[in-house]
Amino acid sequence: MASGNGTTGGSSTTDVYNKARHWLLMPSWAILGTFVLAPVCVMLIYSFLTKEFRGGVIWDFSLAAYDQFFFDRGLFGDGDPTLQWTYITIFWRSIWQAGLATVLALLIGFPTAYYIATRPENTRALWVFLITIPYWVNLLIRTVSMKFLLRDEGPLNDLLMSTGLVDDPLRIINTNLAVQLGLFYSYLPFMVLPIYASVERYNFTMSEAAADLYASKWNTLRRIVLPAVKPGVVAGCILVFVPSLGAFLAPDLLGGAKNFMIGSLIEEQFKGNAGNWPFGAAASMILLTLVMSVLLIIARPQRSAGAKI
Amino acid sequence: MKDKTDIAVEIQAAVKRYGNFTALHRISLSIRDNEFFTLLGPSGCGKTTLLRLIAGFEDVSEGQIYLFGDEIDTLPPHKRSVNTVFQNYALFPHMSVLQNVAFGLEMQGKSLSKARKRAGEMLELVQLSQYANRKPAQMSGGQQQRVALARALAPQPKVLLLDEPLSALDLKLRKAMQLELKHIQRETGITFIFVTHDQEEALTMSDRIAVMSNGALQQLGAPRDIYEQPHNMFVADFIGDTNLLEVTVEAISDGDAKCRIDDSHALICPAVETVVVGARLHLSIRPERMILTEEANANQSFKGTVVENIFIGTDITTIVKLETGSQITVRTSNSDRGSKRIIDVGHDAFVNMEVGAARLLAD
Numbered sequence: 071m072a073s074g075n076g077t078t079g080g081s082s083t084t085d086v087y088n089k090a091r092h093w094l095l096m097p098s099w100a101i102l103g104t105f106v107l108a109p110v111c112v113m114l115i116y117s118f119l120t121k122e123f124r125g126g127v128i129w130d131f132s133l134a135a136y137d138q139f140f141f142d143r144g145l146f147g148d149g150d151p152t153l154q155w156t157y158i159t160i161f162w163r164s165i166w167q168a169g170l171a172t173v174l175a176l177l178i179g180f181p182t183a184y185y186i187a188t189r190p191e192n193t194r195a196l197w198v199f200l201i202t203i204p205y206w207v208n209l210l211i212r213t214v215s216m217k218f219l220l221r222d223e224g225p226l227n228d229l230l231m232s233t234g235l236v237d238d239p240l241r242i243i244n245t246n247l248a249v250q251l252g253l254f255y256s257y258l259p260f261m262v263l264p265i266y267a268s269v270e271r272y273n274f275t276m277s278e279a280a281a282d283l284y285a286s287k288w289n290t291l292r293r294i295v296l297p298a299v300k301p302g303v304v305a306g307c308i309l310v311f312v313p314s315l316g317a318f319l320a321p322d323l324l325g326g327a328k329n330f331m332i333g334s335l336i337e338e339q340f341k342g343n344a345g346n347w348p349f350g351a352a353a354s355m356i357l358l359t360l361v362m363s364v365l366l367i368i369a370r371p372q373r374s375a376g377a378k379i
Numbered sequence: 380m381k382d383k384t385d386i387a388v389e390i391q392a393a394v395k396r397y398g399n400f401t402a403l404h405r406i407s408l409s410i411r412d413n414e415f416f417t418l419l420g421p422s423g424c425g426k427t428t429l430l431r432l433i434a435g436f437e438d439v440s441e442g443q444i445y446l447f448g449d450e451i452d453t454l455p456p457h458k459r460s461v462n463t464v465f466q467n468y469a470l471f472p473h474m475s476v477l478q479n480v481a482f483g484l485e486m487q488g489k490s491l492s493k494a495r496k497r498a499g500e501m502l503e504l505v506q507l508s509q510y511a512n513r514k515p516a517q518m519s520g521g522q523q524q525r526v527a528l529a530r531a532l533a534p535q536p537k538v539l540l541l542d543e544p545l546s547a548l549d550l551k552l553r554k555a556m557q558l559e560l561k562h563i564q565r566e567t568g569i570t571f572i573f574v575t576h577d578q579e580e581a582l583t584m585s586d587r588i589a590v591m592s593n594g595a596l597q598q599l600g601a602p603r604d605i606y607e608q609p610h611n612m613f614v615a616d617f618i619g620d621t622n623l624l625e626v627t628v629e630a631i632s633d634g635d636a637k638c639r640i641d642d643s644h645a646l647i648c649p650a651v652e653t654v655v656v657g658a659r660l661h662l663s664i665r666p667e668r669m670i671l672t673e674e675a676n677a678n679q680s681f682k683g684t685v686v687e688n689i690f691i692g693t694d695i696t697t698i699v700k701l702e703t704g705s706q707i708t709v710r711t712s713n714s715d716r717g718s719k720r721i722i723d724v725g726h727d728a729f730v731n732m733e734v735g736a737a738r739l740l741a742d
Contacts, residue, residue, distance in 0.1 A: 278436050279469035281456040283483030284534065293482075297473040 110358070117351035125345050135352035157335070157353070161360075164332040167246060167321070168314035171253035172261075175310045176303070178254070179261030183302075186262075187269035198266065201259055209256060213319045216252050217243060220324065244326030252320030253310075260309035268302025269295075304368060312361055332357055386447070387412045387538050387570040388433060393442035393452075395428050395594075402428045403594045405442070410538075410572060411587075412447075415564050417573045419581040420591035421617070426574045429591075430540050433572065435459050447537060457486070462531035463540040467547065468523045470515035476526050477502065477511040483534040501529040504563065521552045528563070538570045545580065557583050578618045582606065590614050607665075610651075612740050615663035622707050624662045628654055628739075636739060638662060641703045646679055648737040661740045666710035668736035671697060671722055672729045680731040683707065685722050695721060699730055 117135050119127040137143075140158070141151040186197040204212065219226055220242045227239040242248050272295065280290040296303070318333035325331070332353065339350025388410040395403040403425045410416045418426035431437045433444060435456035444452040451459050462483065470479050480501050484494035502508045505525035515523055524544060531539055541560075545553045561584050564571045575581055581588050582602040590597040590605060590613075598610045609615035612623065626638035629645065636650035638660075648662065675682070683699040686706065690713075697709045707730055711721070722728045 273469065275465055275467065275469040276471060278434075278456070279463070279465060279471070280482070280486075281436075282434060282461075282463045283530070284457045284486040285482070286457055286486075289486060294471055 113351045113354050113358075117348055117355050119348050121346045121348045125340075125347060127347050132348070135346075135348040136356075138346075138349055139352055139356065160330055160335055161332055161356070163329070164315055165360075167249050167329075167331060168253065168311050168317075170246075170250045171257070171314045172307050172311040174250060174254040175258050175261040176307060179258055179306060180265055180303070183262045183265035184269050186266050187272070188274075194270070198263070201262055205259055209319060213252055213256065213323050216248075216255060216320075217323050220248055220251070243324060244328070246325070246329055248324040249321050249329050249331070252324040253314040253317055256317065256320060257310040257313055260313075261306035264305040264309065265299060265302040268299035272298050308365060308368065311364075315361060316357060385412055386410070386445075387414065388572065389443075389445040389448075390429070390433075391443045391445070393429070393432060393444060394440045395425070395432060395437065396440045401594060403432075406594075406596055407442075408589055408596060408599060410570060412570055413568050415561065415571045415573065415584055415586045417575060417581040417585035417588045418591060419575055419578060419588050419617075420597075421576055424591040425594040426576075426591050427542055428594075430463075430542055430572065430574050433459075433538070434461055434463050434540050460534075460536050461538045461540055462534060462536035463542060464524075464527045464531045464544045466543045468515075468527040468544075470523055470526055470530070472515055475512050475514060476507065476518070479515065479526055480530045480533050483530060487534055498529075498533055501533045502526075504532070504566075505529045520547055521556070524548060524556065528560075532563070532567060532569070536569065538572060539564075541571060541573045543574055543576070546575070546577075553580070560584065582618070590617065592617070608738060609663060610741050612661050612663075615661075615738070615740055620666055620708065620710075622664045622666065623740075624664070624705065626660060626662050626739075628656055628658045628660060631656060635734065638737075638739065640681075644681055644703070646732075646737055647734050648739055649735060651739050651741055653741050654739060662737045663740055664707075664732060664737045666696065666708045667694075667712070669707070669709045669730050669732045671699070671709050671711065672731055673722060673727070675729045676731055679734070680729040681707070682727065682729055685724050685726055685728050687724060688721055697722070697728075699728055701730075 116127055118131055118133065120130040120132045120134065122128050137151075138154070140154055142154040143151055182201070186194055186201075189197060218224055221227075222239040222241065222243065224243075226242070227236075230236045230240060242251075276294055276298065277290050280294045281287075285293065316333045316336075318331065318337045321329055321331040322334050336350050336353050336357070339345045339347060339353070386409045390406055390408050390410075392405045392407050393403055394401065394405055406425075406429060418429060420426045428437065432439050432452070435451070435454060435458075439452050442452070443450055446459065446461065471482065474482065477495065477498050480498035481491075481494040484497055485491065489497070499508065499511065502511055505528055507522060507525055507529065510518060510522065515526060518526065524547075527544065544560075545556050548556060557580060560571070560573075573581075573584065582605075585602055587599065587601055588605050589599045592613050598605055598614045600608075605614060606618055609618060609621075615621050616623065624640055626640050626646070628636050628650075629639045630637040631650050631654065634650055635647050636654055637645055637647055639645045640662075646662065654660065671685075672680075681699075681701050683701040685697055686700045687698045689696040689698075693713055694710045695713055697711065699707050699709060701707060709730060
């Protein structure tokens, strides 16, 4: 992850190369600037502006959005500021839900990826293809299908009841579990594919060497395989956790009103007349800061480990 | 069975099949304790498969394997007290050299401090103490090879398995490691089972060699026996250089067989057990067992013409075309140049040999 840009200065050919590289990278910088940096800057600026009641902003500096997120000043805004738990709770719930979905995706995704990577080489492409097939369908339609599958009189409950496992339909829809399942299902391939790529590169003679040195299957997995495929696992977890955190389709459709997540909160602020653009922008910036902090914490030991090898 | 404690590994009628393909045909052999034993053969002969059966990476299709009298063929690899040095070392890249060497000890349940201490001693044995904290990727091929050796020796296995461990090294380093391996084997007293396709390496290092081909055992014996008394054409041809002549056995008397090469030439050589009069067999004559002269002498000799003299440093190889049309290679030690003079290309020469020089091959 942290490799690939090793350049050594010194000779004149390297200077020429560096100069050329500078220009050749310009399109990439332009795209990143236009589509990543600029929108984030707009968000950052909007989050410090005053809201316009019909949507949009008034160009007056204000900390109202952040204030609204963190503090409660009573009904008329003149009480002492107390911590406002509503939004922090939504945030916490989002992290929790996304975290559980990531764990679920890891538990299912790792064995899946390992299985695919250990199939005969000529059949692996087919397995990967099979994994990606459901994702040719729009996410909205898939999430609605999940809703249909999980509801009280849906196929899952029909099956459970006909086999006699439960007497009454399991209440899954509109619960946290439904949201986790929805998120897990939405982002599973993002877990499977990077792990698959790591496991495929793994030298299985090392597993033999570990077994030869008296390591049980579990110890081989824990001490040898996992450290070797860790970059793939970390990448998979990030790729599932980050979009899960900001997701609004699964929580909206599967979680019901009680299981509001941060993605839905932000979405609402930009929809219709009820919206509050600065508040939505502020919530986005807080989410962005949070995600960046988490990634930096994960990426730091990763980078130093990568540098050593 | 003999005294079990003398036999380190006993393989009884081991068969390995992959689908319809039989990789090993009923191999039976006993490897003695403290022995440097080599499985030698060309690639695809089944030698590595046999090693993997002993290590437990693959299961036997039929037959049994015993380790000091205990049947091990049904045990998983981590329950067999044998360790392996892998062809490409298979060092754990995320662990330091010391951690690599200590790994087996840790997995055996030794305390971390004990494991580290013993690993340190092993690194001393292979002269790598100063690299204990390096990662394998920071070491040269030869050093990685020593780490792999130290790692496999650290848990004090009853038998050490070595799967072509020197094949990735360059020639000079390989020669040095051959001697060092032999030295370490003597010092530790551990039975070594060494797999190689390099016959010279096998002859240099082994107490005994099992020559394999097409999944079957061809010959088992000390290096000298295998070189001087090959049982069949494969062994004669695979080990060292040799001349193979097709002959008909004419008579057998006093343990010697008279072998007719053509109308005017016949050779006396020691008969092997299975030989009968009238059989069409092959003779193997090592190039260094013959002497070139300009005149016929009292020994058995063939007349021919020198086709080529090749200087190869220690020796001079001369190719002689016999009157019968076949070619014979003769090797003369370079130090003998004074007494046995080189005969120039195009000149007549006599190829002489004593009775024991030629060896009848059983097939």
